[in-house]
Amino acid sequence: MSNVLAGIGRGQLEVLNERVAARRAIFDRYVEGLSDIPGLEFQEESTNSQGNRWLTVISLDPNQVHVHVYQLMRALRNIGIETRPSWKPMQMQPLLADAEFEPHSEEEAVGPAVFLRTLCHPSGSAMSPAEQDGVIKSIRTVLSEGYAS
Numbered sequence: 001m002s003n004v005l006a007g008i009g010r011g012q013l014e015v016l017n018e019r020v021a022a023r024r025a026i027f028d029r030y031v032e033g034l035s036d037i038p039g040l041e042f043q044e045e046s047t048n049s050q051g052n053r054w055l056t057v058i059s060l061d062p063n064q065v066h067v068h069v070y071q072l073m074r075a076l077r078n079i080g081i082e083t084r085p086s087w088k089p090m091q092m093q094p095l096l097a098d099a100e101f102e103p104h105s106e107e108e109a110v111g112p113a114v115f116l117r118t119l120c121h122p123s124g125s126a127m128s129p130a131e132q133d134g135v136i137k138s139i140r141t142v143l144s145e146g147y148a149s
Contacts, residue, residue: 007121020052022125026132027053030121037143039064056123068141071120075142081135086118089096139143 003008004131024149031042040063067075073083089111091101103109122135 019125022049023123024051026123026125026127027056029129029132030056030058030123030136032128032134034139037065037140040143053123055056056121057118058121059118062117065143067146069117072139072142073119076135079138081138082122084120086115086120089115 027042032038034073037040041059041061043057043059058069060067060072062068073085076083090096091099091109091111094113101109121139122131
């Protein structure tokens with residue numbers, strides 16, 4: 001690491017607690033605004049830990065929510081809200097297309113299943129409550145009305 005990057009990193013440490021608190025508040029606001037929707041879930045925190053909530057990710061149960069996360073992503077993009085899929089599992093990356101894959105169980109390959117059910121939401125530290133209210137309202141609208149496009 002260069003001295004310049006180290007200096008920037010040290011400067012960021014001075015506001016780390018403030019940024020983590022902001023991200024955690026944004027996560028909590030999403031939970032408050034969306035957790036009553038059947039089939040929509042948030043990642044739980046591990047026992048004896050406190051995550052920084054760098055990203056807010058929802059999971060949609062396809063047996064309860066009849067809008068696929070990619071349909072939700074497109075509908076939100078059409079109204080100016082940027083979301084993105086969660087991380088694509090390594091075995092689904094082009095570089096490993098010919099590699100052998102060993103699933104977690106015979107019933108389900110966990111990584112691909114999670115990838116196809118999850119979506120990252122706007123969660124930047126500077127996000128205002130009004131901006132977040134707009135995202136929450138839009139998600140609720142798309143999931144209640146369905147996707148048409």
